[in-house]
Amino acid sequence: MGKKHQTPLLDELKKGKWISFVREIERAAEKSERTEDLLGQVEESYRDKVNHWKHGGMAGVKSYGAGMVGRFSEFPDKYPGIKECHSMRIIPSAGFFYNSDFLRKLADISEKYAGGLLNFHGATGNIQVLGMSQAEAEDVFQAVAELGFDLGGSGSDLRTPSCCAGQARCEFANYDTMKICHDLTEEYLDELHRPAFNYKFKLKFSGCANDCVASAARSDLAFIGTWKDKIKINQDEVKNYVKKLNVQKYVLDKCPTKCMWFEGEKLVIDDENCVKCMHCINVLPKALRSGDEKGASILIGAKAPLVTGPRMGMMLVPFYDINEDAKNDYEWLKGLISNMWEFWDEYGVSRERIGELIGRVGLNTFLEGIGLEPIPEMVGHPRSNPFIKFTEDED
Amino acid sequence: MTDETKKKVEDKIVGLVKEYAGKKRFKPIDIVKEMEKEFASEGLTKDDIKAALKEIMDEEKLVYGYAGGSFLALPENQ
Amino acid sequence: MAEEIKKKRLTDIGPHDYNDYLSPMIKKNYGKWAFHEILDPGTMVHVAENGDKLYTVRMGSPRLVSGSFVRDICDIADKYCGGHLRFTTRNNVEFLIEDEKNVEPLKKDLEKMGYNVGGIGNIIANIVHTQGWIHCHTSASDASGVVKSVMDELYEYFVEDKLPSKTRIAFACCLNMCGSVSSSDIAIVGTHRKPPRIDAERLRNLCEIPSTIAACPTNSIRPDTVDGKPGVKVNEETCVFCGSCYTVCPAMPIANAENDGLSIWVGGKVSNARTKPTFSKLAIPFIPNDPPRWPGVVDAIKTILNAYKEGAEPGERVGEWIERIGWSRFFKITGFPFTKYHIDDFRLAETTMNYSSHTRL
Ligand code: HEM
Ligand code: HEM
Ligand code: HEM
Ligand code: SF4
Ligand code: SF4
Numbered sequence: 030m031g032k033k034h035q036t037p038l039l040d041e042l043k044k045g046k047w048i049s050f051v052r053e054i055e056r057a058a059e060k061s062e063r064t065e066d067l068l069g070q071v072e073e074s075y076r077d078k079v080n081h082w083k084h085g086g087m088a089g090v091k092s093y094g095a096g097m098v099g100r101f102s103e104f105p106d107k108y109p110g111i112k113e114c115h116s117m118r119i120i121p122s123a124g125f126f127y128n129s130d131f132l133r134k135l136a137d138i139s140e141k142y143a144g145g146l147l148n149f150h151g152a153t154g155n156i157q158v159l160g161m162s163q164a165e166a167e168d169v170f171q172a173v174a175e176l177g178f179d180l181g182g183s184g185s186d187l188r189t190p191s192c193c194a195g196q197a198r199c200e201f202a203n204y205d206t207m208k209i210c211h212d213l214t215e216e217y218l219d220e221l222h223r224p225a226f227n228y229k230f231k232l233k234f235s236g237c238a239n240d241c242v243a244s245a246a247r248s249d250l251a252f253i254g255t256w257k258d259k260i261k262i263n264q265d266e267v268k269n270y271v272k273k274l275n276v277q278k279y280v281l282d283k284c285p286t287k288c289m290w291f292e293g294e295k296l297v298i299d300d301e302n303c304v305k306c307m308h309c310i311n312v313l314p315k316a317l318r319s320g321d322e323k324g325a326s327i328l329i330g331a332k333a334p335l336v337t338g339p340r341m342g343m344m345l346v347p348f349y350d351i352n353e354d355a356k357n358d359y360e361w362l363k364g365l366i367s368n369m370w371e372f373w374d375e376y377g378v379s380r381e382r383i384g385e386l387i388g389r390v391g392l393n394t395f396l397e398g399i400g401l402e403p404i405p406e407m408v409g410h411p412r413s414n415p416f417i418k419f420t421e422d423e424d
Numbered sequence: 425m426t427d428e429t430k431k432k433v434e435d436k437i438v439g440l441v442k443e444y445a446g447k448k449r450f451k452p453i454d455i456v457k458e459m460e461k462e463f464a465s466e467g468l469t470k471d472d473i474k475a476a477l478k479e480i481m482d483e484e485k486l487v488y489g490y491a492g493g494s495f496l497a498l499p500e501n502q
Numbered sequence: 503m504a505e506e507i508k509k510k511r512l513t514d515i516g517p518h519d520y521n522d523y524l525s526p527m528i529k530k531n532y533g534k535w536a537f538h539e540i541l542d543p544g545t546m547v548h549v550a551e552n553g554d555k556l557y558t559v560r561m562g563s564p565r566l567v568s569g570s571f572v573r574d575i576c577d578i579a580d581k582y583c584g585g586h587l588r589f590t591t592r593n594n595v596e597f598l599i600e601d602e603k604n605v606e607p608l609k610k611d612l613e614k615m616g617y618n619v620g621g622i623g624n625i626i627a628n629i630v631h632t633q634g635w636i637h638c639h640t641s642a643s644d645a646s647g648v649v650k651s652v653m654d655e656l657y658e659y660f661v662e663d664k665l666p667s668k669t670r671i672a673f674a675c676c677l678n679m680c681g682s683v684s685s686s687d688i689a690i691v692g693t694h695r696k697p698p699r700i701d702a703e704r705l706r707n708l709c710e711i712p713s714t715i716a717a718c719p720t721n722s723i724r725p726d727t728v729d730g731k732p733g734v735k736v737n738e739e740t741c742v743f744c745g746s747c748y749t750v751c752p753a754m755p756i757a758n759a760e761n762d763g764l765s766i767w768v769g770g771k772v773s774n775a776r777t778k779p780t781f782s783k784l785a786i787p788f789i790p791n792d793p794p795r796w797p798g799v800v801d802a803i804k805t806i807l808n809a810y811k812e813g814a815e816p817g818e819r820v821g822e823w824i825e826r827i828g829w830s831r832f833f834k835i836t837g838f839p840f841t842k843y844h845i846d847d848f849r850l851a852e853t854t855m856n857y858s859s860h861t862r863l
C-alpha cells in the first residue's frame with residue numbers, strides 16, 4: 030500500500046544523522062491512520078511556507094477549564110483525519126522520572142484514541158498527547174486517570190509546576206525540588222484545573238543557581254536553591270585539581286566577587302562575600318560542596334516577550350527556609366502566594382502577568398500589598414534619581 | 425453557604441453569560457469579583473463563589489472558552 | 503455485564519507520586535549524592551556518599567515522538583535499567599543504569615537502532631523548540647524542520663566535547679516564545695514582518711473588541727466603524743508584527759508566506775554561574791523561510807559557533823565571550839551586518855532591580 034499523501038519536502042528531513050521527527054510522524058501513522066493527514070498538511074505548509082491551522086474553537090473535558098488545547102485543520106475535507114487535532118496536557122511525574130510500564134500504557138492510549146504522537150515534554154513540562162477529537166477527549170482523560178495521572182494547566186490559570194531532578198540525582202541540589210513541586214501541585218490542583226487568574230502563573234524549582242529548569246527566565250515565581258553558611262572545602266581534592274587544571278585562572282579569576290584565594294596550597298573562601306553562583310562548585314565538584322544551612326532564593330516576575338516585553342525573575346526573598354516551612358505544610362509560603370494572588374486579582378488587568386503588574390505599579394506598592402519589607406537584596410543598586418515621593422506614613 | 429444561596433449565585437452567573445452572549449466575554453476572575461460584590465451582604469467569600477462556579481461547570485451549564493485568556497461560554501455556542 | 507456497572511468518573515486526582523518511579527538506588531541515595539563525573543558526551547556517573555554508582559546514558563529525542571519510539575526506549579530500559587528512565591528539561595532521554603556492565607551494551611543497542619547518544623558536557627544540547635507548522639496557528643515558521651536541519655549539520659557537537667562551554671540553542675516559531683528562548687546562547691525566533699489582516703465580518707462574530715485592543719503592546723489597535731458596524735483598525739506605522747492580537751482575535755491573521763521568516767539572537771544565559779542571567783540579543787533580524795532545510799539559518803548558526811569556538815576561552819559561554827570581546831568585534835568577526843533594527847526602540851524595563859539570585863547571606 031502506498032502512502033496516502035506524497036511528501037517530497039518532508040522526505041528530505043528523513044535524511045541526516047539527527048533523529049527525524051518526520052520518521053516519528055510516519056511511525057505514528059502506521060498505528061494511527063489519521064496521522065497520515067498530518068503528514069499531508071505539514072507537507073502543504075512546507076510548500077506554501079505558512080501554517081494551515083485554524084484559529085478558534087475549543088476543546089476540553091467536563092468541569093476542567095484547562096488541560097487541552099484545541100486545534101482544527103484549515104482543510105478538514107482534504108485532511109479529515111486532523112479535522113480536529115487537539116492536544117491534551119498531562120501532569121508529569123516530578124523530575125520526569127518514569128518506568129516502562131507506565132510509558133507503554135500511555136503509548137497504547139495515544140494510539141487507541143489519538144494520533145499516536147506524544148511530546149516528552151511540552152515547554153511547560155507537561156506530557157502531551159496529540160491528535161484527538163473532542164469526542165475522544167473524555168476517553169483519553171479517563172484512561173490516563175486510571176494510570177493515576179491528571180491533566181495539567183492551560184489558559185489563565187496556574188500552569189503545571191516543574192522542577193529539576195534535584196536530590197534524586199544531583200549532588201548540587203540544596204533542597205528537595207521534586208517534593209515541593211509535587212506538594213504544591215497537589216495543594217493548588219483547583220487553580221490548575223479551573224482558570225481564575227488574570228493570566229497564566231508559573232512555578233518552577235531548581236535545586237541550585239545552575240537553574241536547569243530555566244526558572245529565572247520563565248516562571249512567575251522561581252525557586253533557586255542556595256545556602257547560608259560556608260562552602261565545604263576538601264583541601265586534598267583541591268590539591269588534586271591543581272595538578273591537572275589551572276585553578277587560579279579558571280576558577281578563582283572567574284568568581285564574580287573574587288572571594289576566593291590561595292594561602293600557600295590552602296584554598297580560602299570569604300563566604301560572606303560569596304553570592305552562591307555555583308561556578309567554583311561546578312568546576313571542582315569533588316573538592317567543594319555547598320553548606321549545611323540550605324534553602325532557596327525566591328525570584329518573581331519572569332516571563333516571555335508578550336505582551337510588554339520579556340522579564341527575568343527578580344529577587345524577592347533571598348533565603349526561604351524550605352525544610353523548616355515544609356514541617357508546617359508550607360504555611361509561610363502559602364501565605365505569601367495567597368497574598369500575591371489576592372493583589373494580582375485586585376489590581377491586575379486581563380492578560381497581565383504578575384511581573385508586568387509590578388512594573389506598572391512599582392515594587393513598593395507590590396511589597397506593601399503582599400506584606401514584605403524592602404531590603405537591599407532586591408535591587409541592583411539604590412535609586413540614583415532624586416524624585417522621591419515622601420509619604421506621611423513615616424514613623 | 426446554603427444550597428439556596430448557592431443556587432442563587434449559580435443562576436445569576438449563568439444568567440449574565442446568557443444575557444451578554446456574543447457581546448462580552450466574562451473572564452472567570454471578573455465574574456468572581458462581581459459576585460463577591462453582589463453577594464457581600466450575604467457574607468459569601470471568594471471561595472464560595474468559586475465553589476458555585478465549579479458546580480456550574482460540573483453540571484455543564486457553562487463551559488470554559490479560551491482566546492488569549494480564559495472566559496465563560498455557553499455550551500451550545502462552542 | 504461488568505461494563506454496565508457505571509464506573510465512577512475519575513477527576514482531580516492530582517500529580518502522580520514520583521516515588522513510584524525512582525529506582526532502588528535512587529531511593530536509597532536520595533539527597534546523598536557526593537559528586538559526579540562526565541565519562542564521555544553520552545555518559546556520566548553519579549557517586550553517592552556510600553560509594554554507590556549510578557550511570558546515566560543520555561540520548562537525543564525529537565520531542566515529538568511516536569508510540570513506537572516510546573516502546574523502543576521502554577525495551578532498552580527493561581533490558582538494562584530495571585525499566586527506569588527519565589527525560590531532561592531539554593527533551594533528552596536518560597537511561598539510569600545501576601550496573602556498570604550494562605553501560606556499553608546499552609549504548610551499542612541504541613546506536614544499532616539509529617538513536618543519537620550524547621549531549622553531556624561542552625556540547626550542543628538538544629534544541630528546545632516549539633510546535634511550528636505541525637501544531638500551532640501562530641507560527642511564522644516550522645520548528646521541527648529547522649531544528650532537524652541545524653542538528654544534522656552540528657551533529658558532531660552533540661556527540662563530541664569540543665566547544666569552550668555548553669551551548670544552549672533554542673527555537674520558537676513566534677514571539678510568544680513558548681520555552682525560554684529569550685535567554686539562550688543562540689536563539690532562533692519565527693518573525694512576522696507584516697501587520698495583521700482584518701476580516702471585519704468574522705471579527706464581529708469571533709472577537710471582543712476591548713480585549714483585542716488591550717492585546718496590543720504598542721497601542722496600534724483602535725476602534726473603528728466598518729460598514730456602519732463596530733470594528734477595529736490597525737495603525738501600520740506603529741505595529742511591530744508581534745501577533746498578540748491574533749492570539750486574542752482569530753479574525754486578525756498575521757501569517758504571511760512571502761514575509762515570514764526567522765531571526766537569530768545570541769548571548770543569553772539562564773544559569774547564575776559566574777555572571778548573572780541575561781537575555782539573548784539580536785544578531786540577525788531576518789532570514790527568509792527556506793524549507794525543507796533552511797540553509798540560511800544553518801549557515802548563520804555555524805558562523806556563530808565557529809567564531810565562538812575560535813575565540814572563547816575554556817568555560818566561557820557565548821554571551822560571556824561576546825561581553826569580553828565586545829559587540830562591535832562580534833559583528834566584525836561574524837560578518838553579520840549591523841542595521842537599524844539592532845538598536846532597541848521598544849520600552850525598556852526598569853534596570854535597577856537585582857535580576858538574579860546573587861545575594862550575600
Ligand atoms: C494560541 C496561542 C498559543 C498556543 C497554541 C501555545 C501553545 C503552547 C504550548 C503547546 C506550550 C507547551 C505547553 C506545555 O508544555 O504544557 C506552550 C508553552 C509556552 N507558551 Fe504558549 N501558546 C500560545 C500562546 C502563548 C502566549 C500568548 C504566550 C506568552 C505571552 C505563550 C508563552 C508560552 C511560554 C513562555 C511557554 C513555555 C512555558 C514554560 O517554559 O514554562 N504562549 N505554549
Ligand atoms: C526650581 C527649580 C530649580 C532651580 C532653581 C535650579 C537651579 C539651578 C542652578 C542655580 C544651577 C547651577 C547652574 C550653574 O552651574 O550655573 C542648576 C544646575 C543644574 N540643574 Fe537645576 N534648578 C532647578 C531644578 C532642576 C531640576 C528639576 C533638575 C533636573 C531634573 C535640574 C537639573 C540641573 C542640572 C543637571 C544642573 C547642572 C548641574 C551641573 O552641571 O553641575 N535642576 N540648577
Ligand atoms: C557540572 C555540573 C552540573 C551538573 C552535575 C548538572 C546536572 C544537570 C542535570 C542532572 C540536568 C538534568 C536536569 C533536569 O532535566 O531536570 C541538567 C540539565 C541542565 N543543566 Fe546542568 N548541571 C551542571 C552544570 C550546569 C551548568 C554550569 C549550567 C549552565 C551554565 C547548567 C545548565 C543546565 C541546563 C540548561 C539543563 C537542561 C539541559 C538538558 O536537560 O539537557 N548545568 N544539569
Ligand atoms: S538546578 Fe542545580 S540541583 Fe538542579 S539539576 Fe541542575 S545542577 Fe542539579
Ligand atoms: S559560589 Fe560563586 S561567588 Fe561563591 S565562591 Fe564560588 S565562584 Fe565565588
Ligand code: SF4
Pocket residue numbers: 632633634638639640641642674675676677678679680
Ligand atoms: S512559539 Fe508561537 S507559534 Fe510557536 S508554538 Fe508557541 S505560540 Fe505557537
Ligand code: SF4
Pocket residue numbers: 697698717718719720721722723736740741742743744745746747748756
Ligand atoms: S501585531 Fe502586535 S503590534 Fe501589531 S497590531 Fe497586533 S498586537 Fe499590535
